[in-house]
Amino acid sequence: MLTHIVYRPTSAGTLSLMEQGQICRLLGAKTLQPGLLEVSAQGKTPYVGESLLFPLKGAKQLSFSGTVLEVTAQIQPENSWLAKVQVPVFESVQIRNAQVSCDSCGSPMQVEFVCEENADVSAALLHALQHSGWRANLALQVCPICARKEA
Numbered sequence: 575m576l577t578h579i580v581y582r583p584t585s586a587g588t589l590s591l592m593e594q595g596q597i598c599r600l601l602g603a604k605t606l607q608p609g610l611l612e613v614s615a616q617g618k619t620p621y622v623g624e625s626l627l628f629p630l631k632g633a634k635q636l637s638f639s640g641t642v643l644e645v646t647a648q649i650q651p652e653n654s655w656l657a658k659v660q661v662p663v664f665e666s667v668q669i670r671n672a673q674v675s676c677d678s679c680g681s682p683m684q685v686e687f688v689c690e691e692n693a694d695v696s697a698a699l700l701h702a703l704q705h706s707g708w709r710a711n712l713a714l715q716v717c718p719i720c721a722r723k724e725a
């Protein structure tokens with residue numbers, strides 16, 4: 575489940591094609607069945623098998639990914655397409671915030687992360703830090719800026 579969470583923002587009303595590095599305008603999305611979305615969007619057409627990034631509802635810094643199962647071009651509006659996308663089923667995921675101070679420069683940062691119900695909150699936070707460029711373990715947390723300087 576958490577493997578579908580991506581620690582970077584996607585603007586509301588857009589989606590991004592991960593492999594092609596393109597951003598599309600989201601025209602509509604409806605759930606066909608749990609875990610299966612029908613998405614229409616305007617912009618570059620994704621490949622079958624490509625990962626798409628969507629904004630995660632209620633989150634500012636997080637997105638979730640889905641995989642394109644099939645895609646067809648649409649005539650109207652121009653450059654639009656319709657795709658069936660396999661997406662994670664979010665039932666027990668909570669969005670949380672934590673204030674983390676860098677052990678190297680001391681600057682505090684607000685970190686948004688997801689935690690499944692009954693999961694270990696510190697483990698979920700560490701996972702988020704590691705996927706957002708921090709060098710982090712339970713004993714030491716170094717922010718992305720310091721981590722890059724030390725590398």
Ligand SMILES: [Zn+2]
Nearest residue numbers: 676679717720
């Ligand atoms: Zn730092």
